Amino acid sequence: xxxxxxxxxxxxxxxxxxxxxxxxxxxxxxxxxxxxxxxxxxxxxxxxxxxxxxxxxxxxxxxxxxxxxxxxxxxxxxxxxxxxxxxxxxxxxxxxxxxxxxxxxxxxxxxxxxxxxxxxxxxxxxxxxxxxxxxxxxxxxxxxxxxxxxxxxxxxxxxxxxxxxxxxxxxxxxxxxxxxxxxxxxxxxxxxxxxxxxxxxxxxxxxxxxxxxxxxxxxxxxxxxxxxxxxxxxxxxxxxxxxxxxxxxx
Amino acid sequence: xxxxxxxxxxxxxxxxxxxxxxxxxxxxxxxxxxxxxxxxxxxxxxxxxxxxxxxxxxxxxxxxxxxxxxxxxxxxxxxxxxxxxxxxxxxxxxxxxxxxxxxxxxxxxxxxxxxxxxxxxxxxxxxxxxxxxxxxxxxxxxxxxxxxxxxxxxxxxxxxxxxxxxxxxxxxxxxxxxxxxxxxxxxxxxxxxxxxxxxxxxxxxxxxxxxxxxxxxxxxxxxxxxxxxxxxxxxxxxxxxxxxxxxxxxxxxxxxxxxxxxxxxxxxxxxxxxxxxxxxxxxxxxxxxxxxxxxxxxxxxxxxxxxxxxxxxxxxxxxxxxxxxxxxxxxxxxxxxxxxxxxxxxxxxxxxxxxxxxxxxxxxxx
Numbered sequence: 001x002x003x004x005x006x007x008x009x010x011x012x013x014x015x016x017x018x019x020x021x022x023x024x025x026x027x028x029x030x031x032x033x034x035x036x037x038x039x040x041x042x043x044x045x046x047x048x049x050x051x052x053x054x055x056x057x058x059x060x061x062x063x064x065x066x067x068x069x070x071x072x073x074x075x076x077x078x079x080x081x082x083x084x085x086x087x088x089x090x091x092x093x094x095x096x097x098x099x100x101x102x103x104x105x106x107x108x109x110x111x112x113x114x115x116x117x118x119x120x121x122x123x124x125x126x127x128x129x130x131x132x133x134x135x136x137x138x139x140x141x142x143x144x145x146x147x148x149x150x151x152x153x154x155x156x157x158x159x160x161x162x163x164x165x166x167x168x169x170x171x172x173x174x175x176x177x178x179x180x181x182x183x184x185x186x187x188x189x190x191x192x193x194x195x196x197x198x199x200x201x202x203x204x205x206x207x208x209x210x211x212x213x214x215x216x217x218x219x220x221x222x223x224x225x226x227x228x229x230x231x232x233x234x235x236x237x238x239x240x241x242x243x244x245x246x247x248x249x250x
Numbered sequence: 251x252x253x254x255x256x257x258x259x260x261x262x263x264x265x266x267x268x269x270x271x272x273x274x275x276x277x278x279x280x281x282x283x284x285x286x287x288x289x290x291x292x293x294x295x296x297x298x299x300x301x302x303x304x305x306x307x308x309x310x311x312x313x314x315x316x317x318x319x320x321x322x323x324x325x326x327x328x329x330x331x332x333x334x335x336x337x338x339x340x341x342x343x344x345x346x347x348x349x350x351x352x353x354x355x356x357x358x359x360x361x362x363x364x365x366x367x368x369x370x371x372x373x374x375x376x377x378x379x380x381x382x383x384x385x386x387x388x389x390x391x392x393x394x395x396x397x398x399x400x401x402x403x404x405x406x407x408x409x410x411x412x413x414x415x416x417x418x419x420x421x422x423x424x425x426x427x428x429x430x431x432x433x434x435x436x437x438x439x440x441x442x443x444x445x446x447x448x449x450x451x452x453x454x455x456x457x458x459x460x461x462x463x464x465x466x467x468x469x470x471x472x473x474x475x476x477x478x479x480x481x482x483x484x485x486x487x488x489x490x491x492x493x494x495x496x497x498x499x500x501x502x503x504x505x506x507x508x509x510x511x512x513x514x515x516x517x518x519x520x521x522x523x524x525x526x527x528x529x530x531x532x533x534x535x536x537x538x539x540x541x542x543x544x545x546x547x548x549x550x551x552x553x554x555x556x557x558x559x560x561x562x563x564x565x566x567x568x569x570x571x572x573x574x575x576x577x578x579x580x581x582x583x584x585x586x587x588x589x590x591x592x593x594x595x596x597x598x599x600x601x602x603x604x605x606x607x608x609x610x611x612x613x614x615x616x
Contacts, residue, residue, distance in 0.1 A: 034269075070262075077266060186270040187304035188329075189317030191263055 001148070001170075003046040003055045004110035006101060007039040007075050008091075009068040010121045023219045026121070035071045038116025040078070041176040044183040045146065046114055047079035054148050055112070057081050061104050063088055063097055069199065076194035077186040083199040084108075088211055094122070096211045098130035103207025105135055110171065112153065117142055117175040128175035138168040142177040258548070264328060271332040274303055279336025280504075286458040287599050292343060297375040300344045305329060306351050306370040314364065315371030321352055323489065323554040327496040327547055334500025335507075338603040339458030341497055346415040349493065350378040350424055353486060357436065357478045366422065366438065377441075378422040381411035381464050382490070383611055391487045391611055396466065398427040398435060405429070405437060405476060407469040413610065417462025418448040425466065426483065429476075434483035438475045445469040455602035488564035489554065490611055495547040495567045498575035498607040502540045505582035505600050509533055512595075513585055532581055539574040546570055572608040579604030 011017055011026065012034040018027045035043070049055035060075035061084040062068040072083035086100045105113060118125035132139035140146070140155030144163065147154045153168045158177045186194075204211050232238045242249050260268070278300070282293045308325070310316020326348070333341035351370055354363060369376045384395055396409025407427055414423070420441045429435035439446065446469050448462040510533060513524045523529045550563035579601035583590035590597045 070266075073262065074266060074269075077270075185274045185302050186266065187302060187307075188267055188270070189304045189307050189319070191266045191270065192308075192317060192319050194266070195263060 001049070001055050001111040002057045002059065002108065003049060003112045003114060004059050004061060004101075004105065004108055005039070005042045005046045005075065005080065006097075006113070006115045006127070007043060007060050007062045007071050008036040008116070008119045008121075009033050009062065009064055009071045010036045010119050013037055013120055019220045019222050023221055025217060025220050033067070033070070035074055036116050036119040036121075038118060038120075038176050038178070039071075039075075040116075040183045041178070041180050042114040042116050042174075043075045043078050043080060044181045045174075045176060046112075047184075048181065049112075049148070050079065050081075059084060059108060059110065061086065061101065063100055064091055065089060072199060073194050074186060076197045076199075077191040078184065079190065080197075082197055085199065085201045086207065087201055087203055091121075092211055093213060093215045094124050094126035095130055095214060096209070097127050098134055099209045100204060100207055100211070101127070101131050102134045103204075103209050104202070105131075107207070112148075112171060113137070113173045115173070115175050117177055128173055132173050135173070137171055137173050139173040139175070140166055140168055141175040143174050144177050144179045146174055146180070260328075264325065267325065268328055268332055271303060271329055272335060274300070275333050275336025275341075275500075279333070279340050283337040283340070283458060284593075284596060284599065286337070286340070288593075290452070290457045292340060292458055292460065296340055297344065297377070301373075301375055305344060306348045306376070308348075309352055309355050310367045310370060311363075314367045316367065321355055323492060323551040324548070326352065327492050327551040330493050330496035331500040331503070331544070331547075334497040335504045336500075337458050338497050338501045338600075338606070339456040341500065342415055342456065343459040345493060346380070347376055347378045349380055349490070350422065352489070353380065353424060353436070354477070356489075357481060357486070359478055361474065362438070362477065369422070376422075377416045377420045379414055379416045379420040379424070381414045381417065381423050381425040382486075383411060383413045385410055385412035385463060392434070392483055394426060394428045394434060394483075396425065396427040397430065398437060399430040401470075403473050404470050405473065407437060407439070407466045407471065409466050411464045411466070412461075413451065413453075414448075414462050414464050415459055417464050418450060418460060423464070424477065425464075426481070426486070432480070434481050436477035436481045436486075437471050438477065439466075439469055439471055443469050443471070453606075455599075455604070455606045457602075484561060487611065488550075488561050491564040491568040492547060492550050492554065492560075494607060494610050495543065495550070495564075495571040498571040498604060499540065499544045499547055501600050501604055502536070502543060502575055502578045505578050505597060505604075506533070506536050506540055508595075508597060508600075509536065509582055509585045512589075529585065532585055536578050536581055539578060543567070543571045543574055568611075575604045575607040 012032040015031055020027045046058040050058050058080040059082055060072050060080040062072050063086045069085055072085055076083055115128045128141055142158045143155045144158045145156035151170050153170055153172050154165055155174055156163050156165045286293050307316045308319045309321035312318035330345050398405045398407045423439045424436050425439055426436050445467040447465045451461045451463055513529055514522050516523050546567035550560050550567045553560035553563050582597040583601050586595055586597050589595050
């Protein structure tokens with residue numbers, strides 16, 4: 001079974017992100033970049049499927065400018081067999097990503113596509129679902145456990161207040177939640193081997209896609225700074241403030 | 251090689267390796283270092299978990315089960331530095347088997363490599379160590395008192411070694427001794443050899459690592475346990491020094507990162523204490539000294555990697571890193587004031603660990 005995994009280059013989750021002074025976006029100057037944590041979980045799951053003898057090949061795909069090859073190499077060091085970069089300017093919106101991934105799926109015909117449920121920069125939580133709609137493939141989102149049984153895939157999903165297990169026909173799309181697995185550290189020998197693995201570069205035109213923007217970022221601003229707290233003198237004063245200032249009780 | 255006289259750009263592999271090792275250090279070492287220090291014991295599964303990085307596999311030839319990457323003093327220094335950002339004791343423990351492997355590849359013969367290296371390619375952690383330092387005030391790395399003598403087809407070893415990492419649990423111990431009539435030599439001794447006794451040490455720092463004093467009383471080994479034809483002690487000492495310097499740099503980096511965050515948040519007189527020049531200058535000094543330590547260490551490692559004589563660079567780096575590493579430890583405690591003195595914060599632990607840099611492999615002051 002061929003498994004395709006999408007990985008996105010994002011600001012490292014340890015970095016405190018700052019908005020640019022002009023409000024046009026996040027300041028990415030000299031900021032440490034990394035694989036989106038949910039995508040890393042996706043890679044780990046695919047590699048585990050391969051180690052279990054279920055998957056035969058794991059392909060890591062990333063969309064962006066040349067710098068995203070760093071994240072593809074990291075995915076290769078974590079155990080993916082080969083990589084694909086779809087070259088675009090910057091980081092396109094979810095619909096464009098989904099269309100490009102659809103193009104890659106048409107070329108590679110994977111049995112399983114694993115994506116992070118969302119990326120920690122845009123927090124859109126859309127690409128997997130859009131890809132499901134575009135390809136007409138069944139999807140299991142927010143997966144905390146997956147199990148291949150014959151030509152079916154059982155996906156345990158994290159839903160409000162509990163877990164739901166669904167059975168999908170393969171080929172299928174899965175988006176990962178935090179508890180699916182704990183990704184490994186890239187081992188030093190595998191980092192050295194990653195360099196020798198195949199990495200193909202496609203343009204959107206190669207995949208028959210014209211990247212068109214439907215969204216415009218109007219403004220990016222940091223959350224409002226929290227005001228200093230006060231100590232109230234009586235219960236009456238507290239109730240009054242909750243009622244009339246905070247308006248959280250009536 | 252770069253045309254530039256002075257190029258510190260990391261290769262893609264070095265950059266990725268640093269990321270992976272730093273993540274490991276943060277998740278598997280920093281988080282458990284305090285408890286481990288209090289308990290004076292390495293966390294039970296730490297060394298098994300460290301196998302995930304495959305440190306010792308790197309220089310081992312592929313035919314013997316390793317990764318077959320040429321041994322690299324630069325990579326070794328970067329790994330030691332990055333591991334030490336998590337904890338110096340555990341870092342020293344995890345690079346100890348690698349030091350054994352590297353020395354075996356550097357100075358051992360083919361038969362010895364084929365015999366011992368596959369042990370490091372298995373699924374379980376192979377504890378191997380090097381017994382080098384000796385417990386006396388005037389210890390000089392090139393004047394060893396541990397003595398070996400030839401007796402028919404075997405060698406007999408007598409002497410005492412101290413501060414041996416993993417000393418009590420090691421399956422294999424490479425002991426460096428003065429061979430009668432020949433000079434320095436290294437022998438591979440089994441951890442359960444007759445005549446070998448170990449005593450756990452209780453030290454000021456490096457408490458997360460088992461350090462032991464090993465006593466060799468007429469320990470007998472076969473002739474083929476002697477490493478190579480002759481042992482280049484100075485080269486061994488110089489390479490070790492680079493490793494020790496890298497440990498100091500990593501720990502110093504942990505101090506710097508911690509004090510910057512603490513002092514920016516800690517307020518006195520209504521403003522962060524970093525607004526006080528006396529505090530800001532002290533932090534700036536740490537950053538400057540740390541960079542100098544790093545550059546001297548990397549220079550020594552790069553010279554060694556090029557195959558040139560690096561004795562002087564390694565020595566200068568060791569003296570500088572010992573002095574300034576210890577100072578960074580002291581300043582870290584000072585910057586946190588009363589908080590630095592108490593065990594709630596890790597700076598007093600780093601201070602105690604950095605103190606070891608001036609002691610390991612012979613005091614810098616002698």
